[in-house]
Amino acid sequence: MESRRSVPDILAGAIFAGIGLTFVVASLGYELGTPLRMGPGYFPLVVGAILVALGLGVVVKGLVAGEDITWGSVPWRSVVMIVAALIFFGFTVRRAGFLPATFVTALLTAFASSRIKPVTAVVVAAGLTGLSVLIFIVGLQLRLPLFGPWLTF
């Protein structure tokens, strides 16, 4: 059989094995108990070991007869902007308040697209902020201050 190396397969397998190993090591720190009375560490240890085995299996398969997967491009800008937007929202929603947090989050997200023009992004962000206030604060009575302690004196 012709060997087909598949980088996505190897990467996926490595992620699985890595996460599995982390859980295995961490669960050794908990009481394992016996099969009759399993401690908190027993089940995650077993599942973690299974995940490591499966991950290694995927790696081996990726080296010998990997799946043919077209990888395509990675939209780095989108990844960074969306992650930044979500972290910004989580960090500021209480401190700066709902209104500014939502607006900046929407703006950051809009710039995740390489095609958007700055003016459109601001318009989209403003529209979304208005919509969010209507839906969540007015409609659903979500108890969040529009402007938080950072912006009120």
Add this chain to the structure above:
Amino acid sequence: MDLLDNLALGLETAFQFENVLYCLLGVVLGTAVGVLPGIGPTATIAMLLPITFGLEPVASLIMLAGIYYGAQYGGSTTAILINLPGESSAAVTAIDGHEMARQGRAGHALAAAALGSFFAGTVATVVLAVFAPPLARAALEFGSAEYFSLVVLGLIASIALARGSALKALAMIALGVLLGTVGQDIYTGTPRFTLGIRELFGGLDFVSVAVGVFGVAEILRNLENEQTRSAFVQRVKNLWPSRDDLRRIVGPVLRGTGLGSALGVLPGGGHVLAAFASYSVEKRLSRTPERFGHGAIEGVAAPESANNAAAQTSFIPLLTLGLPAHPVMALMIGAFIVQGITPGPNVINEQPALFWGLIASMWIGNLLLVMLNLPLIGLWVKMLAIPYQWLFPAIVVFAGIGTFSLNFNSFDVYAVAVFGVLGYVLIKCGCEPAPLLLGFVLGPLLEEHLRRALIISRGDASVFFTRPISAVLLALAVGALVISVLPAIRRKREEVFVEDD
């Protein structure tokens, strides 16, 4: 008769003004989600989950269910009109449906899809009403060993129905189960894998996982390769199918309904399989198979009936056993739990109005879909003109607000970002996200019943094989595993998913 009493109770509940309103809201939202490519019902329901907290349990479940089957309808609309299936199960509808649209018979295709779906929905509602109670009674006899084996079967079966590598799907399940162990241990209360973060003591929130993996990851996929959609759609005219068309679709609708009702119960996306299977059945049975792929109305009616029937019967394992058949049902479990109801065999007896109301609402929802969608088809098509650049910021913003408002917890929002990126990388590596979410939801059940069964049997693991029901379930799981791993059979499995030409 019991059945009639139950349905009467259900209709009484479902016809309450408020419930009809939420049903309408659900199906309208669902149709929108189905029409708009790039947002699936899973991410939508995950985002809307926090919104349902303030509603009555019945109303919130009716609305969420409406989103789910409404999306099936919407998906077929875009599949037919612009050859763009908004939902995976609509992919097969696009084959003949779009061909019909190009021949100027879009109206007939839409009508066949809608009528087939409505008929299938009606039948599947009755199927659900007939089969759910006895199944729930049987499930009440289940001990921990049986539940453990059942969960194993559910997880394994989801691989058999997933596309792509079985090994990766297995790994995704294991990963999900592991992520599910984060939080306090049920028996000893020991916090596990919390890294000392207080917010993790209650475990990872599954809305974060679902929104990340199905929402953010999907957006990143779409942004890889931005293109403007052409919203050029011909005017839809002549909705009512001719007598000849009606005669042609009777058989396909009946067979599609039957196949769909049966396959919908399967874990892991039976509705997709049902659509494909019923299409190939019709093609095989047809005296003129060469018409398929060139605008055969049977090729629209059969898969649409099948996937709608399956969408409905996929509620059976959820309502009777508390086991989700696919990610949307996993989210429904979350919706139940938020309302203080543990989904499972007891729901029928303890919450009859909720149970039968939900079932009856599905029939009402299907009726609303037919009444709404055919006349308003032009409106839905207009939605396709909304540029994606406006749409995806809305998804991210609503995901952020929705997840935050769940527990008023910023940590959950950060988790969305983490799972979005992890999910995106894994999807790019050819791993399907659905098994991960199923593993995550079912993992705690798996652990609980494994440990309890072993305590009751005094550590004797043979209990899983000596109790007959448990043994049968495990044997089925082994069978499903063999089917999904063996290469010869796997090729066959791929064939089912490959679109015929």
